[in-house]
Amino acid sequence: MSDVVISAAGLRKSFPLPHGLIDRISGKVPLAVHALNDVSFTLHRGETLGIVGESGCGKSTLARCLVRLHELDQGEIHFEGTDVASLSGPARRAFNRRVQMIFQDPYSSLNPRMTVRVILTEALSVHAMRPAVEIPARIAELLDLVRLPQDSADRYPHEFSGGQRQRIGIARALAVEPEILVADELVSALDVSVQAQVVNLLLDLQQRLDLTVLFVAHDLRLVRHISHRVAVMYLGKIVEIGPTEALFAASQHPYTRALLAAAPELDPSKRSRKIAAKGxxxxxxxPPKGCLFNTRCPHAFDRCYAERPQLTDRSVGHQAACHLTNFDPKDSLK
Amino acid sequence: MSIALYRTASLPRPLIFGGAILAASLLLAIFPSVFAPYDPNAFDYAALLQGPSTAHLMGTDNFGRDVLSRVIHAYTIDMQIAVFATVFPFLIGTVIGALVGYVGGISETIFGRIVDAVITFPFLVLVIAIVSILGPGLLNMYIAVGVVGWVFYARIIAAEVKVQKRLDYADAGRAMGYTHMRIIFRHLLPNAITPAVVYWMTDMALAILLGSSLGYLGLGAQPPAAEWGVQIADGKNFMATAWWISVFPGLAIVLTGLGFSLTGDGLAEVLRTKK
Structure with missing residues (x-):
């Protein structure tokens, strides 16, 4: 577990907004969306790290930066000790093979003009995973692995349901035998009943193939179910990271507590109307000065508006970025 | 869903009709002498300016040439114009458009200015200007149309590729470590090319019109070649007395144009991406 495969330090990424001629003449400062504001974490071999946060908190940007779909503005991602940004040519292709991504939208992530067989054959042959004669057998194996019927191979994506398409996406990623899977909102576009199938498939594959998974999602219960560790993101920064149970049972950041409190409770007697995060x-x-969460935090005080808190240790492997350090687990918001 | 299945199971009607017209046109273009009753360039001074009759179904012109035979032989030249005046713009425009749409940024700006420069001039005027410089004749006409025409295809493809490259499957290709060329030409282009193919069909109809216009103006096919535009020009002095010399080649243009347009419509239906 302690074998670090990916370590990210000080990641920053912003997307400039359109800055036209008139803006320039009228002297407007160019604006940018700050998607990642100093994100650092490590990913250990064989673990599942869940990344949670509201829409727009930078989860997907983080996932895309990890597989180099976006280039970072600042910071470094090291994969087995090598700076990922320095890779080019065959080395970069090798990195792409070993770190694969599964996409959120099962409807746009598969080329509508390619059959499943063509999609998988391409992945297998470009990376020379198998000699040409063995490709059909390998495709059969992959379909088996993601529990799709063998006759799926010669069908087009539009002939499948969302859950099946997502499994084709997984098969495509697995075709190149990666070590790390970055799953960006893998099941959020699927029906709840199908979500479970796909998630369980992922868990099963992770065990059988010894995969390391970065699981990006906004569904807390799902993340709790599958992750060894969880990182909570807010406005492009990790505000709390730690072992799943410690984080859920004794969250050390007011935002995490707000998220947990906001998750709908099935038992009506436990429902609460208490508002955990305002606004x-x-x-x-x-982004706000000082602590990013200060505009919505019920505990905010002077220091929160002046100084941005950094991640500090709260217990073994559990870090939070908050000036307050004495959250009582019993003082739950629920 | 059932409608979509029904439509894929049987070909759309426009495609059937359009395809039939084009198949017949191609047959006439390849084997004109089999179908033409007379030699298209043979003068017959015994039968000048005769109206349609059983001997000459479309009548004869002022040299006694059989109009039907000339219309049939003109298929060879006019179908050739339809293909050669459009296939090079189509290919060049597709490649450039795909690259520009994918790369974006400064290449897109430069491309945009070229498009502006070309579409500022009316198409026909620009082509006539280039043909006048190069000299009349079919080859120079192909060159002139090629120099101008690729822009329209490139614009269509660039816009479409720009949409496609933002979809997740393009990102999936990049995350797979595929080369940009593979992503552009194997992944994006098949999804972006349909509007260009449909436009190509329309453009072939327009190319026949253009070829005929240039033939009429004396800048395209040269007399005595049998070409619809040349024929219409030949008949223009006899419009009041011998309408058939110009009208029948005109109808041939309409019919062939209709064939291309219907085929384009039908192809749009068949090639439509299923979601």
């Missing part, structure tokens, strides 16, 4: 998510174009 709306601030604009990522103008």
């Amino acid at each position: 709306e998510l601030p604009s990522p174009i103008h």
